[in-house]
Amino acid sequence: MARNTHRDNCANAQNPGCVCSGCGGALHGWQGWTRLARDVPSARDDRRRRIEARIERNQRTDELNFNARNRQALVDLARLDITEHLWDTDPKTPPAEPQAQTGDLSDPALSSSDLRRLSTLGDKLMAEPWKEIDADIDRQIKNQQTALDVKRRLADHTWCGLLVALIRWIEKIDTAVQIVTDKAKEFVKDFLVDHLSGLPGKLAEIVVDIVIDRVWSALARLVEAHFPLLGDDTLRALRMLALFACPSVERHPQVYQYTAEPLMGDALNLVSEEVKEQVSTLFNAWWRRRAPEALA
Secondary structure, eight states, rough: OOOOOOOHHHHOSSSSSOOTTTTTTTTTTHHHHHHHHHSSSHHHHHHHHHHHHHOOOOOTOOOOOOHHHHHHHHHHHHHHHHHHHHHHHHOSSSSSSOOOOOOOTTGGGGSHHHHHHHHHIIIIIHHHHHHHHHHHHHOOOOOOHHHHHHHHHTTTTTTHHHHHHHHEEEEEEGGGGGGGHHHHHHHHHHHHHHHHHTSSSSHHHHHHHHHHHHHHHHHHHHTTOOOOOSSSHHHHOOOOOOOOHSSGGOOOOHHIIIIIIIHHHTOOSSSSHHHHHHHHHHHHHHHHHHOGGGGO
């Protein structure tokens, strides 16, 4: 079996990028950020001090340096601001985590706040399907090293990209049942086919089918349970989830365009004006050179 354990530095997104075969990227980042959102305020204050200490400025002008270190730090400050919103708007009554609640997906408590909705979506669309995907890959790909390589490949922006595709589809529709139609499945599958095109043909086909089938089964269960999958609240939660899960926003223009920008512009003021201005300054310059479509 090509099993591997999941490392804390992946769950907590300690470094940009992800090559974790233990989770194939399905647990990267978002579990650490949601855990921080549930923690005491001093934990977030400490994280803010540590992030701000990473920021580099021109010694003469005190302006931000235009480098990868600062882009990563500013994205983390935006994420941190979002965790403050999640803390502020979550009912401070147990149980705080959906896993500790009833398994009934129709339970209103699972979507009673942005944090609980985000956590439920992360658990049901990523964490739980990953267990099945992991086993399916081991079962269908007999060579252990190849199976490990496939899982590492999945860790490279597959899940945040899949969430972006789902967000873009939900923005197009007006009924929940349209989420699980064949047309919707093909829309998301097209992303996976393109994203995993670097794998040998037959192998890519096997992996795409495994991932899409498991995620679509999870979506169908949410729809069947009447879990709210439409509307601004769910789109906001999915955008947060994708932003938290993305291994490196500067390498993923679609995540910036469809999650970071909408979240920074959200009427709930999820991100402080100072951080928004700094993120925009650094990333506008970056995208103009690398991916102008991110600014469309």
